[in-house]
Amino acid sequence: MLAPTLNYLRTHNTVDFLFRESVGNSLPRVLIVRNGDEFLDQATNQLGLLGAFFGTGYVMNTLVEKLTGGLQQKLSKPGKEWYRFGKSFSIFAMASGLLFAMPFFRNYVTTKRTGTTDYAQMIGEKTRQKLDQRVLNQKVSHSRNQFLTIAATGASISTAILLSSLALARRGVQMPKLIQWLHRRFSLKEGNIGKLPLPSAVVFGTAPIFGAAFAASRDIYEKKEVALRFVGFTLSFFVFPRLVEKAVARLAKSSIPPKWLGDFRNVAYVGKVLSTLLFCSTLTNLANIYMTRRRVKRDMTKTTFSPFLTNPQNYTPLNRRPLIFTAYS
Structure with missing residues (x-):
C-alpha cells in the first residue's frame, strides 16, 4: 500500500509539492510555536x-x-x-x-x-x-x-x-x-x-x-526569522533532494530496498520528505525561537543600560558649568 502511494506522490509534481508543503512545512510551523x-x-x-x-x-x-x-x-x-x-x-x-x-x-x-x-x-x-x-x-x-x-x-x-x-x-x-x-x-x-x-x-x-x-x-525580529525560513525552504526543496537522489543512486548499486518501499526512487522520495520536515520547518523554527529570544534580551539590555546605544537622538548631553573658586584671605 505504501509503495503505490509513494509512486503517485513522486510522479505528480503538484501533489508532491502540496504534500511536502503541508506535512514538511506548514504543519510543523503551526505546531512549533511560543x-x-x-x-x-x-x-x-x-x-x-x-x-x-x-x-x-x-x-x-x-x-x-x-x-x-x-x-x-x-x-x-x-x-x-x-x-x-x-x-x-x-x-x-x-x-x-x-x-x-x-x-x-x-x-x-x-x-x-x-x-x-x-x-x-x-x-x-x-x-x-x-x-x-x-x-x-x-x-x-x-x-x-x-x-x-x-x-x-x-x-x-x-x-x-x-x-x-x-x-x-x-x-x-x-x-x-x-x-x-x-x-x-x-x-x-x-x-x-x-x-x-x-x-x-x-x-x-x-x-x-x-x-x-x-x-x-x-518588526526586525520577524524579518530575520523570515530570512532563515527562506534559507531552509530553498535548501530542503531545491538543494537537498538532489543530494539525496545521488546518495540513493550510490546505495542502489550495493543493496536492495525493502519491499514495502518499492524501488530506490521511493527511498529517495522519503529522503526528500524528511529533509523538508527537518530543514524547512522543524530545525529552522527551533533556531528562530532560540535566536529571537537572545536578540530581544540583547536589545532590551542595551535599552536598559543606555538609551544612547539604542537611539543616539535621545541622548541629551549634560550641562557642565565651570567651577569657580573664590579665595578668602
Whole structure:
C-alpha cells in the first residue's frame, strides 16, 4: 500500500509539492510555536497560503475547463497554445496575488484579535503594551485594505490575461517570441494544474510567499526569522533532494530496498520528505525561537543600560558649568 502511494506522490509534481508543503512545512510551523497567539497567527497564514496556491489552482483549472470545454475543439494549433498559455498564466496571476496578500490578512486578523502590531510582543518575548484604540483601528484598517487591494489586483490581472488569450486563441494568431519563451518555460504541461513545472512553482509560488512575508513583517525580529525560513525552504526543496537522489543512486548499486518501499526512487522520495520536515520547518523554527529570544534580551539590555546605544537622538548631553573658586584671605 505504501509503495503505490509513494509512486503517485513522486510522479505528480503538484501533489508532491502540496504534500511536502503541508506535512514538511506548514504543519510543523503551526505546531512549533511560543504561545497560543503565535499558533493562531501561523495557522491563519499557513492554511491561507495552502488554499491560495493549491485551492485556487485546482478550482480555476476546473472552472476554466467547464466554461471553455466546447471552444477547445474548434481551435487551430496556434489557438490551442494561446489557450494553454492563458489558462496557465491566469491561474498563476490569481494564485500569486492571493499569496502576496495573505500575510496582510494574517496581520489584520492578529492585530484585531491581540491588540498589538509588534511581533516580539505577540510571541511573548516582550511585555505587551496597550495601543491607543484610534491608532489600533487605523492599523487594522490598513492591513485589511492592503489585503483587499493586492488580492483585487491579482484577480484583475488574471481576468485580463484569460480573456485576451481566449480572444487571440479564437483568431489563431502566432505567438510573439517573448510569449513563446514564457509559454515554453512556465505554462502548465498539457494545461493541467497537476503537472506544475518547477520554474512556475518557484516564480509564482515561492517568490510571492517570501516576498510578501518580508513586506508584511511587523518588526526586525520577524524579518530575520523570515530570512532563515527562506534559507531552509530553498535548501530542503531545491538543494537537498538532489543530494539525496545521488546518495540513493550510490546505495542502489550495493543493496536492495525493502519491499514495502518499492524501488530506490521511493527511498529517495522519503529522503526528500524528511529533509523538508527537518530543514524547512522543524530545525529552522527551533533556531528562530532560540535566536529571537537572545536578540530581544540583547536589545532590551542595551535599552536598559543606555538609551544612547539604542537611539543616539535621545541622548541629551549634560550641562557642565565651570567651577569657580573664590579665595578668602
